[in-house]
Amino acid sequence: PYAMELMKSKGLVVWLKVEFDTFIERCGKDPSRPLLKRSREELLKLFEERSQRYAQAHLTLDASLKPEEIVEEILKVCKKG
Template sequence: MSCKRVFLVGFMCSGKSTVGRLLADMLGWQFVDIDKEVERIEKMSIPEIFKIKGEDYFRKRELEVLTELVKGEGLVISTGGGLGSNPQAMKLMKSSGFVVWLRVDFGTFLERCGKDPSRPLLRKSKEELLKLFESRSKIYSKAHLELDGTIDPSLLAKNIIHACRNYTFTL
C-alpha cells in the first residue's frame, strides 16, 4: 500500500474512532486516537483540560501530538473534531498520509452525540454548534477523500483501504 498512515477527520460523533479501529485491524496497523493520547499525556480528561488549562492549551497539545505521530508508519490516526479543522494540521496530515473526511449531517451529529458530558463543546447552543459544524466542514472538505459517515463502519474501512491503495501521492 502506498500510504503509510491514514488520518480520519470529521465532526464529533462522525465515527472516526469506530472506523479507525476497524481499519487498523484490517491493515494490521496501530490505531491512535489523538484525544486519548492527549488525555494520557496530561493525565486528565478533555473536560478537565478545558476547565483547568483552557481550550487553547488543549488545541496546542493535540497539534503537538499530531506532529509526533506523523513520524511513525503503519498508523490509523483519529483526530479530534477541532484538530481536523485546523488548517495547519490539515496541511501537515495531507503531506504525511492519506486524509479521509467521515462526513455526517448536522442531524446525525445531534442524534449520535446527544448530551455527552465528556464533550465540552456540547455546552454551546444548537445555533453555535451549527455554525461550528459549518465552519469546520470547510476545512474537512480539503481531505483526500470524503465518505458518508452514516454507512456501515466495516464498509467505510474497506472503502478507505481501496482508495488508499489506488491513490497516487504527489508532493
C-alpha cells in the first residue's frame, strides 16, 4: 500500500489490466522471472492479490487495447489535469 500511495503522490499511475491467462502467455516463459516458476494456483493467488493493489491506480485501462488507444486514454486524463 505504501508504494502505491508514494507513486500516486508523484504523478499519474496507470494500470494496464490484463487477464491472468494473457499474463501467463506473455510472461510465464521468461527465465529472468523466477517468481513465475510457481504453480498455476500460486500464481493466480498472487495475481489476484496484486490486482487489488493495482486497482488503486488513478487510471485502469484494458491492456488488450491497441497501443494508440491506450495512449489516447492516458492523454485524455492528462489534459483534464
